[in-house]
Amino acid sequence: AQTVTQSQPEMSVQEAETVTLSCTYDTSESDYYLFWYKQPPSRQMILVIRQEAYKQQNATENRFSVNFQKAAKSFSLKISDSQLGDAAMYFCAYRSLFFDDMRFGAGTRLTVKP
Protein backbone atom coordinates (compact mmCIF):
# COMPACT_ATOMS: atom_id res chain seq x y z
CA ALA A 1 0.00 0.00 0.00
CA GLN A 2 1.15 3.50 -0.74
CA THR A 3 2.15 5.67 2.20
CA VAL A 4 2.93 9.36 2.33
CA THR A 5 5.22 10.83 4.98
CA GLN A 6 5.62 14.44 5.96
CA SER A 7 8.37 14.60 8.55
CA GLN A 8 7.91 18.25 9.53
CA PRO A 9 4.83 18.76 11.75
CA GLU A 10 5.50 22.50 11.89
CA MET A 11 7.52 25.02 9.93
CA SER A 12 7.84 28.76 10.12
CA VAL A 13 9.14 31.33 7.67
CA GLN A 14 9.66 35.05 7.65
CA GLU A 15 7.47 37.01 5.29
CA ALA A 16 9.12 37.39 1.83
CA GLU A 17 11.53 34.51 2.54
CA THR A 18 11.56 31.04 0.99
CA VAL A 19 10.54 27.82 2.72
CA THR A 20 10.63 24.18 1.64
CA LEU A 21 8.20 21.54 2.90
CA SER A 22 9.27 17.90 2.65
CA CYS A 23 7.33 14.87 1.51
CA THR A 24 8.33 11.30 0.80
CA TYR A 25 6.18 8.44 -0.38
CA ASP A 26 6.38 4.73 -0.85
CA THR A 27 5.08 3.01 -3.95
CA SER A 28 5.88 0.20 -6.34
CA GLU A 29 4.05 1.86 -9.22
CA SER A 30 5.86 3.62 -12.04
CA ASP A 31 3.18 6.13 -12.91
CA TYR A 32 1.06 8.15 -10.50
CA TYR A 33 0.15 11.68 -9.50
CA LEU A 34 1.40 13.79 -6.63
CA PHE A 35 -0.29 16.82 -5.15
CA TRP A 36 0.17 19.53 -2.58
CA TYR A 37 -2.97 20.83 -0.90
CA LYS A 38 -3.32 23.84 1.36
CA GLN A 39 -5.86 23.87 4.19
CA PRO A 40 -6.42 27.25 5.85
CA PRO A 41 -8.54 27.59 9.02
CA SER A 42 -11.65 27.66 6.84
CA ARG A 43 -11.06 23.88 6.38
CA GLN A 44 -11.32 24.17 2.58
CA MET A 45 -8.71 21.98 0.91
CA ILE A 46 -7.17 24.00 -1.91
CA LEU A 47 -5.07 22.40 -4.62
CA VAL A 48 -1.72 24.17 -4.78
CA ILE A 49 0.20 22.17 -7.35
CA ARG A 50 0.33 18.76 -8.97
CA GLN A 51 2.96 16.60 -10.62
CA GLU A 52 2.58 13.66 -12.98
CA ALA A 53 5.24 11.07 -12.28
CA TYR A 54 6.07 10.46 -15.95
CA LYS A 55 7.03 14.11 -16.39
CA GLN A 56 10.61 14.86 -15.47
CA GLN A 57 10.11 18.60 -15.40
CA ASN A 58 9.23 20.00 -12.00
CA ALA A 59 5.83 21.67 -11.80
CA THR A 60 5.60 25.39 -11.05
CA GLU A 61 2.63 27.58 -10.18
CA ASN A 62 3.61 31.20 -9.59
CA ARG A 63 5.44 31.30 -6.23
CA PHE A 64 5.02 27.56 -5.68
CA SER A 65 7.33 24.97 -7.17
CA VAL A 66 8.20 21.37 -6.48
CA ASN A 67 11.38 19.35 -6.43
CA PHE A 68 10.31 15.94 -7.67
CA GLN A 69 12.91 13.21 -7.34
CA LYS A 70 11.32 10.02 -8.59
CA ALA A 71 14.13 7.65 -7.71
CA ALA A 72 14.29 8.98 -4.17
CA LYS A 73 10.46 9.09 -3.96
CA SER A 74 10.65 12.64 -2.75
CA PHE A 75 8.28 15.49 -3.55
CA SER A 76 9.08 18.74 -1.74
CA LEU A 77 7.22 22.03 -2.05
CA LYS A 78 9.06 25.34 -2.24
CA ILE A 79 7.22 28.55 -1.47
CA SER A 80 9.05 31.67 -2.58
CA ASP A 81 8.39 35.22 -1.38
CA SER A 82 6.19 33.88 1.43
CA GLN A 83 3.09 35.87 2.23
CA LEU A 84 0.93 36.03 5.35
CA GLY A 85 -1.86 34.34 3.39
CA ASP A 86 0.32 31.28 2.89
CA ALA A 87 -0.08 30.35 6.55
CA ALA A 88 -2.01 27.08 6.63
CA MET A 89 -1.72 23.32 6.90
CA TYR A 90 -0.08 21.79 3.85
CA PHE A 91 -0.77 18.22 2.83
CA CYS A 92 1.15 16.11 0.38
CA ALA A 93 -0.95 13.53 -1.47
CA TYR A 94 -0.41 10.53 -3.72
CA ARG A 95 -2.89 9.25 -6.27
CA SER A 96 -2.51 5.97 -8.06
CA LEU A 97 -3.68 5.45 -11.61
CA PHE A 98 -5.21 2.17 -10.55
CA PHE A 99 -6.60 2.63 -7.06
CA ASP A 100 -9.46 4.76 -6.14
CA ASP A 101 -8.47 6.97 -3.28
CA MET A 102 -5.92 9.68 -2.70
CA ARG A 103 -3.47 9.06 0.15
CA PHE A 104 -2.48 12.01 2.31
CA GLY A 105 0.42 12.73 4.60
CA ALA A 106 -0.14 13.93 8.16
CA GLY A 107 0.42 17.55 7.16
CA THR A 108 2.81 20.40 7.94
CA ARG A 109 1.58 23.51 9.70
CA LEU A 110 3.23 26.57 8.16
CA THR A 111 3.44 29.81 10.10
CA VAL A 112 4.42 33.03 8.33
CA LYS A 113 5.95 35.71 10.54
CA PRO A 114 5.54 39.37 9.59
Add this chain to the structure above:
Amino acid sequence: GAGVSQSPSNKVTEKGKDVELRCDPISGHTALYWYRQRLGQGLEFLIYFQGNSAPDKSGLPSDRFSAERTGESVSTLTIQRTQQEDSAVYLCASSPTQTSRGGYTFGSGTRLTVV
Protein backbone atom coordinates in the same frame (compact mmCIF):
# COMPACT_ATOMS: atom_id res chain seq x y z
CA GLY B 1 -23.20 23.79 -8.41
CA ALA B 2 -20.08 25.90 -8.58
CA GLY B 3 -18.32 23.99 -5.82
CA VAL B 4 -18.72 21.06 -3.48
CA SER B 5 -21.27 21.89 -0.83
CA GLN B 6 -21.48 20.16 2.54
CA SER B 7 -24.10 20.49 5.21
CA PRO B 8 -24.36 21.08 8.03
CA SER B 9 -21.18 23.06 8.54
CA ASN B 10 -21.11 22.13 12.20
CA LYS B 11 -23.02 19.50 14.12
CA VAL B 12 -23.09 18.82 17.84
CA THR B 13 -24.80 15.62 18.85
CA GLU B 14 -25.23 13.53 21.95
CA LYS B 15 -23.47 10.22 22.24
CA GLY B 16 -25.68 7.44 20.95
CA LYS B 17 -27.62 9.57 18.48
CA ASP B 18 -27.58 9.06 14.71
CA VAL B 19 -26.33 11.80 12.39
CA GLU B 20 -26.52 12.39 8.64
CA LEU B 21 -23.94 14.41 6.78
CA ARG B 22 -24.70 15.64 3.30
CA CYS B 23 -22.46 16.30 0.31
CA ASP B 24 -23.53 17.96 -2.92
CA PRO B 25 -20.74 17.54 -5.51
CA ILE B 26 -19.95 19.65 -8.53
CA SER B 27 -22.51 19.04 -11.24
CA GLY B 28 -21.30 16.41 -13.66
CA HIS B 29 -18.64 14.96 -11.37
CA THR B 30 -19.16 11.22 -11.35
CA ALA B 31 -16.64 10.39 -8.61
CA LEU B 32 -17.29 11.36 -4.99
CA TYR B 33 -15.10 10.73 -1.95
CA TRP B 34 -15.53 10.92 1.82
CA TYR B 35 -12.63 11.53 4.20
CA ARG B 36 -12.38 11.91 7.96
CA GLN B 37 -9.94 14.33 9.55
CA ARG B 38 -9.37 14.08 13.26
CA LEU B 39 -8.03 17.14 15.06
CA GLY B 40 -4.49 17.92 13.99
CA GLN B 41 -4.23 14.88 11.76
CA GLY B 42 -4.26 14.04 8.08
CA LEU B 43 -7.12 12.79 5.98
CA GLU B 44 -8.37 9.26 6.44
CA PHE B 45 -10.14 7.75 3.45
CA LEU B 46 -13.60 6.39 4.18
CA ILE B 47 -15.40 5.55 0.93
CA TYR B 48 -15.74 6.60 -2.67
CA PHE B 49 -18.54 6.46 -5.22
CA GLN B 50 -18.30 6.04 -8.96
CA GLY B 51 -21.74 7.11 -10.06
CA ASN B 52 -24.12 5.61 -7.52
CA SER B 53 -21.93 2.60 -6.88
CA ALA B 54 -19.49 2.25 -3.98
CA PRO B 55 -17.00 -0.45 -5.06
CA ASP B 56 -14.83 -0.14 -1.96
CA LYS B 57 -16.30 0.28 1.51
CA SER B 58 -13.30 -1.07 3.37
CA GLY B 59 -12.30 2.35 4.67
CA LEU B 60 -15.44 2.73 6.75
CA PRO B 61 -14.27 2.42 10.38
CA SER B 62 -17.17 0.30 11.64
CA ASP B 63 -20.61 -0.97 10.71
CA ARG B 64 -22.07 2.13 12.36
CA PHE B 65 -20.92 4.05 9.28
CA SER B 66 -22.79 3.89 5.99
CA ALA B 67 -23.06 6.02 2.89
CA GLU B 68 -25.24 6.28 -0.12
CA ARG B 69 -25.47 8.32 -3.27
CA THR B 70 -28.51 8.84 -5.42
CA GLY B 71 -28.92 10.24 -8.89
CA GLU B 72 -25.15 10.57 -9.31
CA SER B 73 -25.34 13.71 -7.24
CA VAL B 74 -25.98 14.10 -3.53
CA SER B 75 -24.34 11.71 -1.09
CA THR B 76 -25.20 11.11 2.54
CA LEU B 77 -22.83 9.74 5.17
CA THR B 78 -24.71 8.30 8.13
CA ILE B 79 -23.18 7.53 11.49
CA GLN B 80 -25.37 5.49 13.83
CA ARG B 81 -25.06 5.43 17.62
CA THR B 82 -22.35 8.08 17.57
CA GLN B 83 -19.36 7.76 19.88
CA GLN B 84 -16.99 10.44 21.11
CA GLU B 85 -14.24 9.01 18.90
CA ASP B 86 -16.38 9.93 15.89
CA SER B 87 -15.72 13.61 16.59
CA ALA B 88 -13.86 14.94 13.56
CA VAL B 89 -14.21 16.98 10.41
CA TYR B 90 -15.79 14.98 7.60
CA LEU B 91 -14.66 16.15 4.19
CA CYS B 92 -16.26 15.37 0.88
CA ALA B 93 -14.59 15.72 -2.51
CA SER B 94 -15.54 15.13 -6.10
CA SER B 95 -13.77 14.74 -9.42
CA PRO B 96 -14.98 14.46 -13.01
CA THR B 97 -14.05 10.77 -13.19
CA GLN B 98 -12.20 8.24 -11.11
CA THR B 99 -9.04 8.84 -13.06
CA SER B 100 -9.20 12.60 -13.26
CA ARG B 101 -5.72 14.00 -13.45
CA GLY B 102 -6.66 17.31 -11.89
CA GLY B 103 -7.05 16.15 -8.34
CA TYR B 104 -10.16 16.48 -6.26
CA THR B 105 -12.31 19.48 -5.42
CA PHE B 106 -13.13 19.51 -1.72
CA GLY B 107 -16.00 20.92 0.26
CA SER B 108 -15.47 22.86 3.47
CA GLY B 109 -16.38 19.87 5.59
CA THR B 110 -18.73 19.15 8.45
CA ARG B 111 -17.30 19.45 11.93
CA LEU B 112 -18.95 16.78 14.06
CA THR B 113 -18.72 17.00 17.83
CA VAL B 114 -20.10 14.15 19.92
CA VAL B 115 -20.73 15.11 23.53
